[in-house]
Amino acid sequence: MMEILSSKTWIEWLLIIAKFAFAFIPVLFILLLIPMERRGAGFIQDRQGPNRSYFWLPYFGKIRLFGWVQNVCDGLKLFVKEIYAPSGVNKVLFALAPAIPFMIVLLSPCVIPYFATLNFTFGDSFVSVPGAMVDSDVGILLLFGLSSLSAFGAVLAGWASKSKFSFLGALRTTAMSISYEVCLGLSLMGILLLAGTFNIEGIINWQEAHVWGFVAQPVAFFCFLIAMIAETGRAPFDVAEGDPELVAGFHTEYGAMQFGMFYMGEYGHIAINSILVSCLFFGGYSIPFMTTGDVQANLGYVLAALCGIGAFLALGFLHMLYRYTRWYKTSAASNKETIFREYALYKICGWIAVPVLITLAVLSVLFIHPEYTLINGMKVFGLGTALGTAFVQFLVLMVKTVFFCWVWIWVRWTLPRFRYDHVMHLGWKVILNIALLNLVVTAIIAKLVLGGN
């Protein structure tokens, strides 16, 4: 026992334990995804979206946070509702089923690296902590294995509900999961072949050294994206819970937080899939045209650029606030006083953020000049530089992920839904074949050009 403990320094143990906090990233994404989905849907349909729920602050009055509070209200409502099971259901399985998708959301991102391996010198020793919670060589296989388990939740729910709608929904979910799991795996094989590893960090390193996945494997990227959207069971592939045919699919009989668990499981799944797409095809945590070493060596400038972008966004936010305020002053609204009080808070936040970010940018250029020691011909920096780099890389990954989350929402509110046989046709006859062809072509090219074995 002591041997294991003393095999690593205390800082290494601390970082390994701290990394477990990243299990909650997909769950936290739910908080972002639901308002993004609802207001995004509103804007796409020329509506305003839910923006009326608020909490009350002294002086500033009703604070609505651009509709984000609606999220909290919905969650609170689901939490305090009575949990109810219809008579005749299989009590144990009925209660167990909603937990499975949610549990998978916590488990399956364990192999995703949120930043590059932390290499740093600590005292006299050289410490290396991998970015993923579980730095395993099976990597992506483990993730797929776990995330396909979430179909069990749907199957159990459908079976335990003893309702024909739930049962049909569960059947369809199973069929969908199986067919698109195949496409998912096959479309991925090309990039795995090129990178030569299942480890996600290895794949990202390959992309950093060569080109991003969507340039090397554009066909595979589209197949993967479509299969991913289908696997999450959202529109246009929402045959599993198609409201026109089955009332709500496998969760017809669920209410309150049990339904909420399915809901959160679905959104968590979207978040995980978005992270995965950005890791496999969009370079994950890597900044374009910069390797991890470059970021570490120029950390001051990178942080300054980051703060600059933040300040620019804050200014854009302020501009939009002022523009809307100006329009609202001329409108015939009866609640101008309330709205302007609320916007005063946002404006204060914005005007604080801009100088703070600019100051931080200047300070980081002036004072952050990381020093390195050469270990085996590799530049190794200190702990602070390593953590700073990890922070930047984490932010980069989150930006890419948010973009893909938006793609999910965008596609959902654009395309009409497929009929069940169309989904199967697309899965088995189109995407599977394209993915196979892509794999063969990639293999031949890889053999001829790269001369692998």
Add this chain to the structure above:
Amino acid sequence: MVRVIKHKPMNWLERLYIFEAFRGLYTTFKHFLRGFFRYETLPTVPYPEIKPEIPRNYRAKHRLMLRPDGTPRCVACFMCATACPADCIFIEAGESEDGRIEKRAERFDIDHSVCIFCGLCVEACPVDALRMDTCETSYVHRSREDFIVSMYDLTNWDPKQYPQNDTQSQMAPGGSKNKQALEAWGMKVI
């Protein structure tokens, strides 16, 4: 006449659907950008704070027109009550105090919880006593009885809220043409 619209058959590029899907994505993205960056141009309005503009010819809540001396123009002919398909107008006739007019309405009730806002009563009225141009569209009351509006409420409107070219409204007490109308109206009839 029957117009037959022939659908153009899709070419092979369109039948692939993938490019059409991207076109659809482009369209929705334009709408999203409009909502995000030009929020105030959205056609929906935050209702109770900003009221939508309702045109004058919209069939809204009723009002009873007034003579220059302030009495309702209604002559209790029951045309509107007869025309009403929902039977929501209740009129009680009485003798008019003015010698020139035979009858007047003692009671004139409209039940807005029954009214279907078809406007037939307005069409039926021979003396232009009933109109539906108040632009009031919200009917919120706590009990069913409150939906029944009496003569007092129907005649309780302000001529200043109606356009100047609406001569009939401006002739009522408080209107801009009331004075000269009163002179014409007040002439003795032998």
